[in-house]
Amino acid sequence: MSTSRTLAGAPTLSAQRIPVNALRRLAAAGPESTIFAFVRDDVTFLGATPERLARTEGRAFRTAAVAGSAPRGADATEDARLAAGLLASDKEREEHAVVVTMLRDTLRPIVERLDVAPTPEVLALRHVQHLVTPIEGILREETGILALAERFHPTPAVGGEPRDAALALIVEHEGFDRGWYAGPVGWLGADGDGELMVALRCGLLGGQRATLFAGCGIVADSDPAREWEESRMKLRPVSSALGRLQDGGR
Numbered sequence: 382m383s384t385s386r387t388l389a390g391a392p393t394l395s396a397q398r399i400p401v402n403a404l405r406r407l408a409a410a411g412p413e414s415t416i417f418a419f420v421r422d423d424v425t426f427l428g429a430t431p432e433r434l435a436r437t438e439g440r441a442f443r444t445a446a447v448a449g450s451a452p453r454g455a456d457a458t459e460d461a462r463l464a465a466g467l468l469a470s471d472k473e474r475e476e477h478a479v480v481v482t483m484l485r486d487t488l489r490p491i492v493e494r495l496d497v498a499p500t501p502e503v504l505a506l507r508h509v510q511h512l513v514t515p516i517e518g519i520l521r522e523e524t525g526i527l528a529l530a531e532r533f534h535p536t537p538a539v540g541g542e543p544r545d546a547a548l549a550l551i552v553e554h555e556g557f558d559r560g561w562y563a564g565p566v567g568w569l570g571a572d573g574d575g576e577l578m579v580a581l582r583c584g585l586l587g588g589q590r591a592t593l594f595a596g597c598g599i600v601a602d603s604d605p606a607r608e609w610e611e612s613r614m615k616l617r618p619v620s621s622a623l624g625r626l627q628d629g630g631r
């Protein structure tokens with residue numbers, strides 16, 4: 382499930398200042414995330430994503446499965462309880478396992494060595510915490526970042542599984558054009574190596590209007606109300622960075 386939210390009527394700022402100020406706020410609020418932005422004509426696309434698609438250095442690579450979410454707690458005790466519940470949740474573990482399995486099965490035919498963490502760990506962001514499984518290894522051939530990204534993108538976290546059937550369902554039912562949302566963003570070196578992230582928790586800025594994007598993984602046990610609240614949590618960093626807190630600052 383993907384969600385877009387449009388904010389309008391923000392205080393007047395110059396077109397040059399909006400991205401700079403927002404990026405500073407995103408960086409301060411989310412040091413665990415990758416902050417990105419690019420400009421085309423009068424439109425700026427920016428966000429803070431926790432999800433790495435792939436990184437390559439010669440034949441060495443790194444990726445990660447990031448799926449399964451819970452809110453952060455109001456204090457350390459509640460935070461630990463919510464993290465333990467996330468690790469113990471059959472629904473969240475199922476959602477996470479789909480991504481791990483896809484990455485593992487995609488990599489096996491092309492790797493010399495594959496290291497997949499045996500159990501997920503918790504990645505704590507400012508407003509939400511996720512299950513994450515680091516994956517790294519050595520490719521049989523030095524193919525570069527783009528060849529690896531072609532195999533991975535879109536991951537089940539943004540494109541569903543099985544991929545072809547899920548993508549057809551998304552096109553039919555999602556109801557809006559994702560544009561740059563959920564696509565790969567990053568850098569590419571002259572040697573073919575680089576790092577690509579998945580463009581999540583992001584916004585498209587034009588004039589005094591911003592359209593924000595976030596989404597959730599849907600499995601059989603998903604509850605619509607909880608998934609909707611999760612998408613709202615994921616939107617808070619970029620919403621706050623643009624100077625607006627959702628629903629009275631919650």
